[in-house]
Amino acid sequence: MSVGKQHKFWETQPVGQFKDVGATNLPEGPIEPATPLSEVKQEPYNLPAQYEWTTCDMESDETCNEVYALLKNNYVEDDENMFRFNYSKEFLSWALRPPGYYKSWHIGVRAKTSKKLVAFITGIPARIRVRGEVVKMAEVNFLCVHKKLRSKRLAPVMIREVTRRVHLENIWQAAYTAGVVLPTPVTTAQYWHRSLNPKKLIDVGFSRLGARMTMSRTIKLYKLPDSPATPGFRKMELRDVPAVTRLLRNYLAQFVVAPYFDEDDVEHWLRPVENVIDSFVVESPETHEITDFCSFYTLPSSILGNQNYSTLKAAYSYYNVSTKTPLLQLMNDALTVAKQKDFDVFNALDVMFNESFVKELKFGPGDGQLHYYLYNYRLQQALRPSELGLVLL
Numbered sequence: 001m002s003v004g005k006q007h008k009f010w011e012t013q014p015v016g017q018f019k020d021v022g023a024t025n026l027p028e029g030p031i032e033p034a035t036p037l038s039e040v041k042q043e044p045y046n047l048p049a050q051y052e053w054t055t056c057d058m059e060s061d062e063t064c065n066e067v068y069a070l071l072k073n074n075y076v077e078d079d080e081n082m083f084r085f086n087y088s089k090e091f092l093s094w095a096l097r098p099p100g101y102y103k104s105w106h107i108g109v110r111a112k113t114s115k116k117l118v119a120f121i122t123g124i125p126a127r128i129r130v131r132g133e134v135v136k137m138a139e140v141n142f143l144c145v146h147k148k149l150r151s152k153r154l155a156p157v158m159i160r161e162v163t164r165r166v167h168l169e170n171i172w173q174a175a176y177t178a179g180v181v182l183p184t185p186v187t188t189a190q191y192w193h194r195s196l197n198p199k200k201l202i203d204v205g206f207s208r209l210g211a212r213m214t215m216s217r218t219i220k221l222y223k224l225p226d227s228p229a230t231p232g233f234r235k236m237e238l239r240d241v242p243a244v245t246r247l248l249r250n251y252l253a254q255f256v257v258a259p260y261f262d263e264d265d266v267e268h269w270l271r272p273v274e275n276v277i278d279s280f281v282v283e284s285p286e287t288h289e290i291t292d293f294c295s296f297y298t299l300p301s302s303i304l305g306n307q308n309y310s311t312l313k314a315a316y317s318y319y320n321v322s323t324k325t326p327l328l329q330l331m332n333d334a335l336t337v338a339k340q341k342d343f344d345v346f347n348a349l350d351v352m353f354n355e356s357f358v359k360e361l362k363f364g365p366g367d368g369q370l371h372y373y374l375y376n377y378r379l380q381q382a383l384r385p386s387e388l389g390l391v392l393l
């Protein structure tokens with residue numbers, strides 16, 4: 001708990017405040033009531049004089065390029081500045097254009113003279129169930145201020161502006177994650193990493209050679225089969241959407257906070273897109289029933305300052321449902337296909353039932369934590385990561 005740390009902006013926001021942690025008299029649910037749309041500020045917040053708001057049309061290849069370049073050079077780095085996320089253009093186009101998305105929620109800031117994109121923040125609409133309530137929310141992500149404009153209190157302006165635009169669509173809650181501690185996490189998840197290419201990971205400093213371990217012993221330790229072990233394991237196709245939707249809704253119903261996906265959502269979020277999202281089903285060879293599902297997304301990182309490699313190819317576990325195939329076997333098949341697709345590492349958060357496989361399948365605990373937040377929605381008490389069924393990109 002960052003006791004005593006001032007949060008001049010977050011103290012003004014309808015989020016759980018550190019001073020209220022432990023208070024049991026506060027009701028669960030919205031912190032502030034919705035307001036009539038006529039009372040929502042109609043014009044954008046003020047920016048410093050030399051900057052202007054811009055709406056980023058992610059259907060435009062040129063704008064997609066600008067957003068890609070801003071994030072490639074200025075987005076999240078690890079604490080030792082060895083890696084920086086390098087979300088691809090195709091990934092951003094997929095991540096930001098789900099069913100029912102609002103172009104106005106793809107918000108940029110340009111320098112008035114050069115027209116250079118210098119900041120970005122996004123929202124996408126999502127139906128999130130919290131216990132028994134399905135709540136329309138904005139999932140806020142890709143907050144980024146150019147390195148040259150940091151610590152000028154631009155982030156609060158970006159956050160107020162996306163909040164205003166979400167309010168204009170009569171939506172009053174949001175969900176977001178961050179590697180930093182803010183008022184107040186609903187849960188904190190731990191990253192786990194499974195080496196697929198241990199030699200490269202050690203060479204670039206992502207992992208270290210274990211004590212009393214040789215490189216050849218390490219390569220052998222992480223070896224995987226050449227192909228999946230489960231009969232009927234295959235790539236997901238459009239025709240699988242109804243069955244996968246049923247599997248996923250039943251599975252996610254077990255968690256306190258989880259997305260409430262319909263078939264259109266499943267078609268967008270879980271249908272394979274090359275170099276963006278890979279998803280697989282297990283179709284029973286006897287009954288042709290779809291009994292299991294697993295998926296991971298592609299998020300490469302730039303390797304900053306290594307002579308031999310420039311990119312770390314990372315797969316991130318997304319949603320996995322096992323009803324017949326043991327989860328361990330299903331996830332080992334996911335690792336196997338990720339290795340076949342030349343990924344260097346497979347990452348998973350200890351949310352949902354992931355902890356049950358990370359320890360068995362030779363994952364190691366990461367140094368990064370991911371804090372989950374809800375905006376304008378109070379939970380009586382923080383959740384365990386295993387009570388959370390939500391993976392943001």
Ligand SMILES: CCCCCCCCCCCCCC(=O)SCCNC(=O)CCNC(=O)[C@H](O)C(C)(C)COP(=O)(O)OP(=O)(O)OC[C@H]1O[C@@H](n2cnc3c(N)ncnc32)[C@H](O)[C@@H]1OP(=O)(O)O
Pocket residue numbers: 006007008009010011074075076077138140141142143144145146149150151152153154155156159162163166167171172173174175176177178179180182375376
């Ligand atoms: C109803 C609808 C509601 C919709 C909105 C819901 C909320 C959405 C919230 C956003 C969800 C984003 C989800 C993701 O994208 S998480 C990924 C965030 N992006 C990065 O880490 C990329 C690299 N870093 C940067 O680009 C900048 O450092 C950023 C832009 C992060 C901060 O810029 P800068 O470093 O130049 O600082 P400042 O002087 O402008 O401002 C300082 C203030 O900003 C608070 N701060 C710092 N980092 C974050 C952070 N990650 N979430 C929320 N707040 C953050 C900080 O506590 C302080 O406030 P306070 O402590 O004084 O109070």
Ligand SMILES: CNCCCN(C)c1ncc(F)c(N2CC(C(=O)NCc3cnc4ccccn34)C2)n1
Pocket residue numbers: 076077078079083084085177178179191301347366367368369370392393
């Ligand atoms: C919902 N949005 C999640 C996307 C990733 N978000 C924002 C994030 N927030 C904090 C983290 F701790 C984190 N980690 C991924 C794990 C990891 O792989 N750590 C080594 C590493 C390799 N490349 C990078 C790039 C940036 C940071 C760490 N990196 C730790 N991810």
